Amino acid sequence: MTGKAQKEIAISACKNQKQYLLVSRSMGQESLKDAMAEASGNSELHLIFQGIPDGVTVQEGVLDIQRMAREFDPVPSVGLNPLMFRRQNVKDVPHSILFSPGHWQGNKCIQSVIASMRGLTNYDYLLKQVENGRSGDLGKLGPTVAISEENFMDAIEEKIKTTDWDSMKKRAAETVWEDYPMESLPAARTDRIFQIDPTVVAIQDIVTPDGQVVARKGDRINQLEVMPFNQLLVILNPLREKEIKAAKQIIAQGKADGLKVSVLATKIDRDHGWESYNKIVKTMGQHVFLLTQEVRQRFQIRSTLSVVTADEGKFLIREVAL
Known part of the structure; x- marks a missing residue:
C-alpha cells in the first residue's frame, strides 16, 4: 500500500x-x-x-x-x-x-x-x-x-x-559476509576465447511516446551499435595468487588502452570478512565488486580468470588458464 x-x-x-x-x-x-x-x-x-x-x-x-x-x-x-x-x-x-x-x-x-x-x-x-x-x-x-x-x-x-545500537551495527558489519551470495567458479583449465552476439530482432514496431519510430518489426538491433562497450571486465578468484598477478597485468594494459576497468570477484574469505575484502581492494588498487548471477549468465562466465571486452559488434570473453 x-x-x-x-x-x-x-x-x-x-x-x-x-x-x-x-x-x-x-x-x-x-x-x-x-x-x-x-x-x-x-x-x-x-x-x-x-x-x-x-x-x-x-x-x-x-x-x-x-x-x-x-x-x-x-x-x-x-x-x-x-x-x-x-x-x-x-x-x-x-x-x-x-x-x-x-x-x-x-x-x-x-x-x-x-x-x-x-x-x-x-x-x-x-x-x-x-x-x-x-x-x-x-x-x-x-x-x-x-x-x-x-x-x-x-x-x-x-x-x-536499551538496545546497544553500536554493538548491533558492529555485529552486522562483521557478519555481512557470512550469508552473502557468491558465484564460486572453477579455475580455467585451458585458454579459450568465444564471442557473444548481442543482436536481437524486434518482434514489433518500437515507437517512442512522441511517435518517433526506433525500429520496425523484423529489424535487427545490436546494442553495441547503440551503446558502445568501452569497458574491460576482469572476473577472478582473488584467493588464487596466480589470478591476482595475471589480473593486475591485464588491468594495467586495459587502462593504458583507455578502457574503463571493473574488477569482479567470485569469492572472499568468509571467515575474515571485511579484512579479506579490504585486502583484495588494496591489492588490486581499485574498487572490487562481487560477481552477480546476472552478470555471470549474461556473459556466460564459467571459470576464472575471465576477461570481457567488445569488438566489431560482439562481446569477447577470454578464459585464461594459469
Whole structure:
C-alpha cells in the first residue's frame, strides 16, 4: 500500500471512527466476551487493546485477539491502539469513549471527546446518555481493573533506549559476509576465447511516446551499435595468487588502452570478512565488486580468470588458464 493510500485511510478513519471501547485481558474471559459481543452488534464500535501479553510475539498477540473476535458473527472490529490509551491517559478498563467527527491537521487526527465512562461494557448506555443531553466524563459506573498489558508504544521506546545500537551495527558489519551470495567458479583449465552476439530482432514496431519510430518489426538491433562497450571486465578468484598477478597485468594494459576497468570477484574469505575484502581492494588498487548471477549468465562466465571486452559488434570473453 502506498503512503498516499495509507494517509487517505487514516483521514477517513479520523472523520468516521468515533466510538471506542478500551479493554484488557485483565478483565477476564467473560467480561471480554461481553465487550466482543457489544462490538459485534455495533459496526461503528471499535474494541481496542493497548498492547500484547508478556512472553508472546506481536504476531502471536494479534492473532490471539483475532481468534477471540472470530468467535462472534458479525466479527467485531478489534485491534491495537496504544496511542489512544496514552492520549486519553487510560489506566483502567473497561473504558468507553465517544468522539466528535475528527479533522486532519498536518499529520494528526484532531478529535474532541463528547462523552466517556468507565466500568461498563454496555456501550449503548453511553450513547443513550448522550442522546439525553449528557456529556463529558460520566465517571466510574461499574467495576474496573488495571490494564495488564504494557503499552505497545512504551515497549517500543524502552526497546529503543536499551538496545546497544553500536554493538548491533558492529555485529552486522562483521557478519555481512557470512550469508552473502557468491558465484564460486572453477579455475580455467585451458585458454579459450568465444564471442557473444548481442543482436536481437524486434518482434514489433518500437515507437517512442512522441511517435518517433526506433525500429520496425523484423529489424535487427545490436546494442553495441547503440551503446558502445568501452569497458574491460576482469572476473577472478582473488584467493588464487596466480589470478591476482595475471589480473593486475591485464588491468594495467586495459587502462593504458583507455578502457574503463571493473574488477569482479567470485569469492572472499568468509571467515575474515571485511579484512579479506579490504585486502583484495588494496591489492588490486581499485574498487572490487562481487560477481552477480546476472552478470555471470549474461556473459556466460564459467571459470576464472575471465576477461570481457567488445569488438566489431560482439562481446569477447577470454578464459585464461594459469
